[in-house]
Amino acid sequence: MTIGTIETGQAVPVVGAETPAASARIDLKALYHDTQIDAVLAELDAALIGLKPVKRRIREIAAYLLVDKARRSLGLAATPPTLHMAFTGNPGTGKTTVALRMASILHRLGYVRKGHLVSVTRDDLVGQYIGHTAPKTKEVLKRAMGGVLFIDEAYYLYRPENEKDYGQEAIEILLQVMENQREDLVVILAGYGDRMETFFSANPGFRSRIAHHIDFPDYEDAELVAITETLAAAEGYRFDDGARAALVDYVTARRRRPSFANARSMRNAFDRARLRQAMRLFEADAPVDGEALRTITAAEIRASRVFSD
Amino acid sequence: MPKITQGAFSFLPDLTDDQIAAQIQYALDQGWAVSLEFTDDPHPRNTYWDMWGTPMFDLRDAAGVMGELKACRTANPDSYIRLSAFDSTRGWETVRLAFMVHRPTQEAKFRLERTEGPGRVQHYSVVRA
Numbered sequence: 001m002t003i004g005t006i007e008t009g010q011a012v013p014v015v016g017a018e019t020p021a022a023s024a025r026i027d028l029k030a031l032y033h034d035t036q037i038d039a040v041l042a043e044l045d046a047a048l049i050g051l052k053p054v055k056r057r058i059r060e061i062a063a064y065l066l067v068d069k070a071r072r073s074l075g076l077a078a079t080p081p082t083l084h085m086a087f088t089g090n091p092g093t094g095k096t097t098v099a100l101r102m103a104s105i106l107h108r109l110g111y112v113r114k115g116h117l118v119s120v121t122r123d124d125l126v127g128q129y130i131g132h133t134a135p136k137t138k139e140v141l142k143r144a145m146g147g148v149l150f151i152d153e154a155y156y157l158y159r160p161e162n163e164k165d166y167g168q169e170a171i172e173i174l175l176q177v178m179e180n181q182r183e184d185l186v187v188i189l190a191g192y193g194d195r196m197e198t199f200f201s202a203n204p205g206f207r208s209r210i211a212h213h214i215d216f217p218d219y220e221d222a223e224l225v226a227i228t229e230t231l232a233a234a235e236g237y238r239f240d241d242g243a244r245a246a247l248v249d250y251v252t253a254r255r256r257r258p259s260f261a262n263a264r265s266m267r268n269a270f271d272r273a274r275l276r277q278a279m280r281l282f283e284a285d286a287p288v289d290g291e292a293l294r295t296i297t298a299a300e301i302r303a304s305r306v307f308s309d
Numbered sequence: 310m311p312k313i314t315q316g317a318f319s320f321l322p323d324l325t326d327d328q329i330a331a332q333i334q335y336a337l338d339q340g341w342a343v344s345l346e347f348t349d350d351p352h353p354r355n356t357y358w359d360m361w362g363t364p365m366f367d368l369r370d371a372a373g374v375m376g377e378l379k380a381c382r383t384a385n386p387d388s389y390i391r392l393s394a395f396d397s398t399r400g401w402e403t404v405r406l407a408f409m410v411h412r413p414t415q416e417a418k419f420r421l422e423r424t425e426g427p428g429r430v431q432h433y434s435v436v437r438a
Contacts, residue, residue: 113370114369114370116369135362138376141373142365142368142373142374142376142377143367143368143369143373145368145369145370145371145372145373145376146369146370146371146372147369147370181372181376184370184372185372
């Protein structure tokens with residue numbers, strides 16, 4: 001007796017048997033261009049510095065969805081694919097930014113109807129008294145329908161130390177919608193790696209309903225410098241050569257200090273450098289030209305507290 | 310069997326759920342806030358229907374409203390349910406679209422009642438049969 005016939009004693013139909021539709025040909029490349037997904041992916045590559053493994057995973061997901069779409073058009077796929085994702089990584093590694101782009105990718109591929117991103121945290125989902133949580137969570141879910149629901153710091157939903165916590169109620173509603181309305185919305189959970197791991201082991205329902213776990217690595221020093229320069233360029237600033245060298249030192253020093261938050265730390269550093277630059281120009285009390293207004297010098301970076309010890 | 314006719318589309322056959330969803334999507338695309346109301350008293354002069362939850366602002370997709378409609382139907386199978394779309398644009402600030410999305414299997418019946426007043430004046434009122 002073979003494995004396939006143990007249960008019923010009848011022959012099991014061969015999966016993937018030749019159907020009339022299956023012989024039709026689909027040009028995946030043409031489909032790829034039709035969805036303009038290459039534009040989004042190219043933009044992703046250009047706009048986001050580093051994050052190689054993340055980009056590769058997104059490409060994989062995009063390819064999978066494209067193939068799924070082709071299979072669907074031939075009637076080979078029945079149920080919609082599970083697209084719920086978990087983004088784990090340290091603070092400031094670009095989880096929210098990527099989620100925004102993910103919404104746009106899923107929209108282009110036709111897996112969400114509207115392609116908007118609703119970003120929430122525990123406060124938006126969990127109520128303060130009995131009977132407050134369900135309407136709140138449902139309200140958020142309704143707003144996210146047709147798009148992507150991004151739950152930042154998702155592990156706060158579950159508070160094991162308090163058994164009366166209303167977070168559990170929100171989790172149950174979420175799980176139900178994630179399972180039953182897969183075609184209506186995609187849920188992305190985000191948070192720091194180790195705490196998400198605890199969260200998933202306490203809520204096995206979530207782990208099994210999430211198909212794609214994407215881990216965001218920390219940026220390397222050179223990448224952080226490049227990110228800061230991109231940030232500055234977007235705001236119409238530039239670093240002179242001395243400032244760029246100072247920035248490299250800054251990244252090394254900042255990384256050793258507590259509460260290092262990757263790109264977010266760099267944004268804050270840039271914001272403070274801007275303040276110092278303004279102060280320098282103001283106190284110099286001399287006419288300034290465009291170049292002076294644009295340039296951040298080494299002094300502004302070196303003045304940081306990070307270098308003080 | 311006479312049908313209660315109120316709001317848009319009420320002389321047409323009842324809309325299917327797909328058609329309702331398409332209407333909702335249109336309303337949402339116009340930026341209107343959709344809300345649901347239900348009543349067991351569909352008298353034309355009854356303007357006070359019960360609201361099913363609050364009006365739904367900031368929605369982008371009809372699926373959210375359809376979920377509420379389903380819940381409302383389950384909770385009030387013998388009621389009339391009406392969907393209205395409110396336009397908050399300055400100058401409009403009014404309901405732009407309203408139509409019935411659910412009616413009970415046993416429709417309410419009304420008849421005309423005549424009352425004779427002084428000087429043989431006839432007063433008419435619509436009363437539940």
